[in-house]
Amino acid sequence: MTESNPSEELETNERFTPSEEWIAEYRNQATAKLISGLNNFARNRALAVADTGRKVDDYYARELVLDALGDTWLGVVCWDPAKCSLAHHLVRTIEGRSDKHRKQSLRRPHDALDDGTPASRAAEVSASELRGDGHHAVARVHTGQTMAQIRAAAAKDKPVLRIIDAYDAGCETKEEVLAHAHMKSRTYHNAYGRLKRIVRHLTDRTLATKLRA
């Protein structure tokens, strides 16, 4: 399938005027099921962004989805219904933008109260009148420690650890992991189910608890 190019942005003076066919496709494909699914995808991506030290919550994930939908409608990111589904296009847009946020955050680290970094602890000492939310501090993933937490949660689960090791070794696709870890497809599938639960637990703890309470 030929993919759309979400990173392709229109010139500011070029106004996007969707055709009736385009509008019908957009409206028909943008269902509540797709949007809630995209929100699940964005929440997982938010975990990777949180790992860089940027503060994220459920609203951040929802914003990723809304921005992708809105910018597609406005033509800021190009979607050609003849080339790919709206779901595929939006996943790529959310993935690209969350990746951009990760890289931005890595380039310009942010130290804030209750981050658990030496800089933040120093800031807390000097700003004694400002107090972070203790509960939130416990729930948050500390910068760069997410993988350590995933590994710790999967400490007794060898297949999950083998998948992670395969990624560490440079694998990316399922086929590469299976070949590297000498793993059967069924073992991989079951292990990924358990890895999904670990990541979901970590995501739920990391994103703001207020919204999902």
Add this chain to the structure above:
Amino acid sequence: MSKHTDKDSRTLDIITREVGLLEMEDGHITPDDRRWAEGVVESIKARVAEHRRNRLPKTLPPIKKAEPITERLLAMPRVVLQELFASLVKAWGPQAQFAHRHLDTYSDNDLRRLIQTMETHSKKV
């Protein structure tokens, strides 16, 4: 950033993408998330409707006034008008279709207007 962190960052990137896709397909959706998604769909529908409204012409074309009834028809009494109308209907055959079924309730001027419309159309054809 250390090399180890680079590796972790890459692995986390892959895992969050792959797990994210699985969660997208069959992940748990809270009632709050479902309500939110339904609200987004409604706002999309509203945006599409607004877009379509905006594409309609801002001003309607001016309403064309009917031509005044000719002196010839104005001079005809009702009996003559009814005969003329009947002859036109006969000439038109099945092409003659009217929205009104009870033409006997028409006023004289309504009948004149109807005849004039038919005659004008006959001339064009």
